[in-house]
Amino acid sequence: MTLLAPPTHQDNQAFLLRYDWTLDEIKELLEKPLMELLWQAQSVHRAANPGYKVQLASLLSVKTGGCTEDCAYCPQSIHNDSDINATAPLNVKPVLDRAKAAKDAGADRFCMGWAWREIKDGKAFDAMLQMVRGVRELGLEACVTAGMLTDQQALRLAEAGLTAYNHNLDTSPEKYDRIITTRTYKDRLETLQRVRAAGITLCCGGIIGMGESLVDRASLLRVLATMDPHPESVPINSLVAVEGTPLEDMNSIDPLEMVRMVATARILMPKSRVRLSAGREQLGREAQILCLQAGADSIFYGDTLLTTSNPIVEADRELLSQAGVQANWKLSENG
């Protein structure tokens, strides 16, 4: 009888932090045979982030609707015809109550969104700073997404203890003006620099499923992966096609395209948190598990994103258990 050799473990395989990725290299990764891509992504992930720990980020829309930007995907833009009506921002207390509930449900990070083109000084910004302080006092990471900001505002957010600022590039520089016309890619990059200069970590990613080409996806990833340092969090969203937006008729992506995007992001940015973001409801259990295996190590956790739905908490707990990954709710449950 022949004895089979024991399986070899790749956990200690090295990974490289590189900031000089070329478009061709990234295209090649996105187009690799799936099994090869998954193997490479998983090897990098196991070496860079051992233990399959998944960060749970809860999301709350503090200021919903009425935004003056014309982002073609967004139900909150005044230029679009969706059913979202503009509302006044939530007050500090109800936001902190929600943050506490998120913490109790096992979240690690609390993300707050404002449907603004830019932050303006005044009462609403002062309230944002109080919310950030309150979230940090609860022992959660705090993330804000609220559009453009000034150097001074970034510094005040840093002083309040903000962990991360989310500001997505959304798509490639080449496709950008077919998705948004009221601001430029350069505006976006300048805001990211201000956030970085203030010492706040960057949460920056994009959306697939808006009719972009493979080259557009590679080009978006190239902008992210040539930032030095890489953004600490990289949310990969797939379009939630909302009625009344110019992209309402877009077909859903093939779930394997999400798997490829996540795997490629993991290889390009080994230490960043790659967040499997909007569009998970359309993915199905197996595709989400493949994404976790390929290196997604964060999800939005909670029944709503900003204005659209997300898998319910119980379903995500089951998913994470079935996948055998570690997340805070499970760890705290086990003492």
Ligand code: SAM
């Ligand atoms: N107004 C701020 C801004 O644009 O940075 C913050 C809020 S904005 C809604 C945050 C991000 O959500 C967008 O940059 C986009 O990537 C994502 N997003 C918005 N609508 C989406 C949709 N329908 N499908 C997928 N992602 C979406």
Ligand code: DTB
């Ligand atoms: C991100 O990349 N995705 C989140 C968060 N950052 C702010 C937002 C997704 C929004 C999906 C559409 C909605 O719910 O309005």
Ligand code: SF4
């Ligand atoms: Fe406004 Fe942000 Fe929506 Fe664009 S994505 S319309 S900036 S809320």
